[in-house]
Structure formats: structure tokens, C-alpha cells
């Protein structure tokens with residue numbers, strides 16, 4: 001494990017350095033290089049993030065619906081310790097912090113973290129930006145109630161190792177949310193092949209299931225919309241209420257606001 005960092009004693013919004021020793025983690029491709037540009041960090045959310053999910057699902061899923069589902073599936077988050085892995089400009093981190101979570105927002109890219117801190121200050125929410133690597137998370141074991149991973153899986157050189165790290169930092173009843181782009185159909189495959197040259201990968205749900213299982217995470221629910229998959233896993237260790245559940249049936253439509261904060265254990269019981 002890399003050195004641990006809790007952001008304690010740091011100025012609000014200051015970027016905590018949690019980088020692992022050089023050469024101890026697998027490197028990224030061209031995508032990692034582009035992510036290091038300030039321009040990418042500034043343009044990412046307004047130009048791409050708010051449109052990407054709609055484009056990839058041909059309108060079947062929107063970013064607004066994605067965030068509603070994120071809150072519903074990870075509820076309750078008020079007072080919870082949350083880690084956003086590969087936070088970019090911090091869309092998930094801000095959304096969860098606005099609901100009362102204590103959020104650490106981790107990314108390899110310093111410009112992205114600076115942008116995440118800027119947007120958090122703009123929105124009046126508090127988060128702790130941490131520069132670090134998903135393959136060697138700079139946190140102690142059993143540190144977080146919830147880990148969220150939005151499309152970072154598509155950029156990781158060794159997802160199996162990152163999954164093991166996520167399981168390590170989760171508390172016994174912790175849960176992990178993933179959103180990622182899966183392998184496209186025949187029409188999208190040439191574009192994905194091109195993106196593969198830049199270091200992007202497009203896993204199948206079965207790939208994630210396998211990495212998660214090896215890490216001790218059990219599937220709770222998953223939904224697929226076009227090329228986008230969202231999935232929730234729980235740590236099997238010491239959490240029978242999580243371990244007994246199975247993936248939910250298909251898409252249930254947008255989550256009504258009044259149902260957003262329902263009790264996690266009760267919800268799993270209802271579904272079981």
C-alpha cells in the first residue's frame with residue numbers, strides 16, 4: 001500500500017499528495033498524457049461529461065438520471081465516508097458531498113484535481129482532493145463506506161489490481177459503484193479499437209464480475225443501457241445482508257425523489 005492520507009490538517013481544497021513510489025504502478029497510455037493537460041481538465045465536464053452518457057446510450061440514459069441512480073443505489077450517504085476513484089472534475093464527488101457525504105476525490109491528474117476543487121468551491125461543497133493512483137490507494141484498510149468509480153475502469157492498466165485496492169479500503173458493509181463503457185456492437189467497434197491505442201479499454205460485465213469476485217466483492221445490481229453499464233457491488237466479508245442479494249431485474253425508470261434516501265439494509269431485504 002502507498003502512504004496513507006486522510007487530508008487531516010490540510011487547507012480546504014488543497015491537493016493531498018498520495019502518489020505511490022515511481023514505477024510501482026502500471027503506467028497509463030496516451031489518455032493519461034492528455035488527462036494531464038489543464039485544457040482537458042477545464043473542458044471535460046462542460047464539453048464531454050454532461051453529454052457522454054446520453055451519446056453512448058443514444059438517449060436511453062442521461063447524466064441527470066445517472067446521478068439520481070448513483071444517489072439511490074449508494075444511499076444513505078449522509079455522514080458516510082466516500083471515495084471517488086478517478087474523479088476527474090469531481091461530478092460524482094460533488095454530487096455525493098452535496099448530500100452530506102465526506103468525500104475524498106482521487107485522481108492521477110493534478111489539473112483535474114485543481115478543477116474538482118474549483119468546482120466544489122463554486123458549488124459550496126467540501127471535498128478532499130487526493131493525487132494518487134487507483135492501483136495503490138493511499139488509504140488505510142476499511143476506510144470507506146462507499147467507493148464510486150465513474151468510467152475510470154476504461155482507463156486502468158490493471159483493473160484487477162485496482163479492484164483489490166477498492167475492496168481493501170472498503171469497510172465490511174461497504175459498497176462500490178461502477179459506471180463504465182462496455183465493448184460496443186459492430187458499428188462502434190472500430191472507434192473503440194482506435195481508442196484502445198490511446199490506452200482505453202472496454203470491459204464486459206463478466207470481466208468486472210470476475211475481477212470483483214477475486215477481490216471479495218459480490219454483485220448487488222447492475223443495469224445496461226447501450227454501451228453504458230452501471231453496477232453496484234458489496235463487500236462479502238462480514239456483510240450477510242449484502243452477500244445474499246443478487247443483481248436486480250432490468251431498468252426501473254428514474255428514481256422518484258422521495259425514495260432517494262431509503263434504508264440500505266431494508267432495501268436489500270425487500271429485493272432479496
Ligand SMILES: C[S@@+](CC[C@H](N)C(=O)[O-])C[C@H]1O[C@@H](n2cnc3c(N)ncnc32)[C@H](O)[C@@H]1O
Pocket residue numbers: 028035049085086087088089090091092106107108109112132133134135149150151152155156157
Ligand atoms: C473517464 S475519466 C473519469 C470521469 C469521472 N469519474 C466522472 O464520472 O466524471 C477517468 C479519470 O480517471 C483518472 N485516472 C486514470 N487512470 C488512473 C489511475 N490509475 N489512478 C487514478 N486516476 C486515474 C484520469 O486522470 C481521469 O480523470
